[in-house]
Amino acid sequence: MPFRDRTHAGQELALRLVEWADSGDLLNLLVLAMPPGGVPVAAEVARALHAPLDVLVALEISTPIRPRTAIGAVVADDPPLYDRQSLAMMHLSEDRLGDVVARERNELHRREYVYRGRRPLPSVNGRTVVLVDDGLATGLTATAALRYLRRHGPARLIMAVPVGSPRTTAAIGRECDDVVCLEQPPSLHTVGEWYEDFGQVSDTRITNTLQRFHATA
Incomplete structure (x- = not known):
């Protein structure tokens, strides 16, 4: 190694x-x-x-179906970035992932506050x-x-x-x-x-x- x-x-x-x-x-x-x-x-x-x-x-987006498989990512307040091939393979669409994205974005902002407080990037x-x-x-x-x-x-x-x-x-x-x-x-x-x-x-x-x-x- x-x-x-x-x-x-x-x-x-x-x-x-x-x-x-x-x-x-x-x-x-x-x-x-x-x-x-x-x-x-x-x-x-x-x-x-x-x-x-x-x-x-930046945090990965996954689903309960395959929690260890990343299908997208979020950073700041930008729209999510998705792996289109993974979405198609799992028969998922963006509109079905709204709750998942919201949870990840909340966790993202929590971490930003822990690491940086109110100080901006x-x-x-x-x-x-x-x-x-x-x-x-x-x-x-x-x-x-x-x-x-x-x-x-x-x-x-x-x-x-x-x-x-x-x-x-x-x-x-x-x-x-x-x-x-x-x-x-x-x-x-x-x-x-x-x-x-x-x-x-x-x-x-x-x-x-x-x-x-x-x-x-």
């Missing part, structure tokens, strides 16, 4: 990104983590780049934004997050992950300016299999981490 834990993965990812920073390509930088798992990874990136760190919460307009997660499997939450950020006018948008499936990584590349993915195994079943320790990241750990990095608007 290439990564001991998320902190180790973040350190390895930071080494790659520091090369870009040294070349002057990462200006007016903001690092955004996708919680929960992306926060320990992004903390190491932000530390190495001497950059502010904040979080962008820092402005991304005109900045180089590095969006960090602990890996790319389906890519639904990452796609929703990148599309949200793109609409807010970053100068450059980068997705950075320690590991991802080749197919998903290629698809994510169409949603941003650059993708940094250290490992792309031919068959990626779960992100967690590429970590020796892939334990849950608590809200307390996330808030304590964010308190050490004060992102400015």
Whole structure:
């Protein structure tokens, strides 16, 4: 396994990104983590780049029929992003998922308040934004997050992950300016299999981490 834990993965990812920073390509930088798992990874990136760190919460949408299968994602107050193929396979339509989406959006806003309080997301307009997660499997939450950020006018948008499936990584590349993915195994079943320790990241750990990095608007 290439990564001991998320902190180790973040350190390895930071080494790659520091090369870009040294070349002057990462200006007016903001690092955004996708919680929960992306926060320990992004903390190491932000530390190495001497950059502010904040979080962008995106949640998967699933159904009671297949609770472990993501069929969509939500971020902020944007309309849900759906995997159309999954909807068709399950004979579902968007209008039948209203209650599910409402529950996920309520949970999303709850987490935003826990992590950030009433402080808004820092402005991304005109900045180089590095969006960090602990890996790319389906890519639904990452796609929703990148599309949200793109609409807010970053100068450059980068997705950075320690590991991802080749197919998903290629698809994510169409949603941003650059993708940094250290490992792309031919068959990626779960992100967690590429970590020796892939334990849950608590809200307390996330808030304590964010308190050490004060992102400015």
